[in-house]
Amino acid sequence: MHHFVRQPALDDHPLTRLDARVKLLSALALLLMVISCRGIVFPLLVAGICGGICLSLGVRPRVLALRFAEPLFIAGMVLVLKLFFTGTEPLFSFSLAGWEVVGHRDGLMEGVRIASRIAGAVTVVAAIGFATPFTDLMAALAWLRVPKGFIEVALFAWRYLFLLLDDAQVVYAAQKNRLGYACYRRGLRSFGTLAGALVIKAFDNSQNITTAMVQRGYDGTMPLMKHRPFHVGEVAVALLVVVGMGFVWSL
């Protein structure tokens, strides 16, 4: 999982340097266009552009393929589901073990439309995820008036996620070395113990963190990152891109 989450983007890439608020708002605008689009060309165009952005950010193709594997598998399943179980206009049929299977033209079109929407939306979010540090995204959400309590919890979760993940890997390796997953029943017990140990660590760490933070002046609220003023050039370029894509969307 580290492999996925810690994939670095190029620091000197123009998209990495762009204000997180501008990136977030542009990505949300694109996402809205993709999910409200009734055609297949626009989402696929967005998928192509954002996939290219991910590659230009220095993301390895293997990481990109792994990231997209699950949503694309789901897209394929939806396509099959729509092809065979919805629609009225027969496109083809074949016999399988004495049963007649019918694929429908309208079902296929609907399935392709949903699959292209998934491809477009996933690449938009992947591009912003690769190009923006989590803390910058949270600061951008705070600027969008997302409640501070939510942002603070998200920042705590992000800060200690890797710590707990390392702990989980150590416990898992120790259990595995002691044949904790040798049979199904034992594996289940080991898994329960692992999850329980994580909860205990979460409790203990929260106490230690609070003590350390109180010593540094924590009073129940965390200071959030201050934003620099918007750069007119950044905003203008982002607006141009969004309006341009909006024009393509409307065609």
Next chain:
Amino acid sequence: MQKILPIMLLFLTTPAHAMHISEGILPFSWAALWFAVAVPFVALGIKRLNDLAKDDLSFKPLVGLMAAVVFIISCMPVPVPTAGTCSHPCGTGIAAILVGPFVSVVITAVALLIQALFLAHGGLSTWGADIVSMGVVGSFAGWFTFRALRAMGASLGVAGFAAGLLADWATYATTSLVLAAGIRGDSPFLPLAGKIVLAFIPTQLPLGLLEGAMTAGMVMLLQRKRPELLVRMRVITEKELTAHA
């Protein structure tokens, strides 16, 4: 054949993170509706979080760390022998038992946001739908089951098992309905929903049992090793702790 094809499709199942509705799968109208449903629960969860954090400064860090635990648990592949594949537990049952259902919704929302942004599990456009199925329905199903069984005198293990089991199954039932409503187009809702439920059954039926066993294991481990934590989170009373000791 059209009826048994969903069952055949199941055997194509990969290590699926099917608990989450994938990015872009819902059209705008459905995505917006599920956001509207999720927002009041998240808002109430944040209010409850802020109220509790006023009395206990360590509560926000604890909730953050619980979100990290839920994130890790819901990324752990668990082998499902009947389907010959892997799936993953949701972890919201245990979160709801420990911190209550409303704060558990916030925990789930945070875990889902991180997964959507950095793992492509779920998505930003389906965040609302995922919060409703996994956070709201999963948390409340788990919490009510646990509390009801404890009120009837069930042991921590039995109540934990039932809470984990029902939280998982309720999440999947909701996911199926949300998915069917979102992708049905002009097709009738119920037959498609039935097929999606059918497609989830071989993986999720045993996974629910696994999640139940895992939740029971976690609660019993806490009772054995750190019972004072269960008292602090009001899962058991001081009296029960003394009786257990």
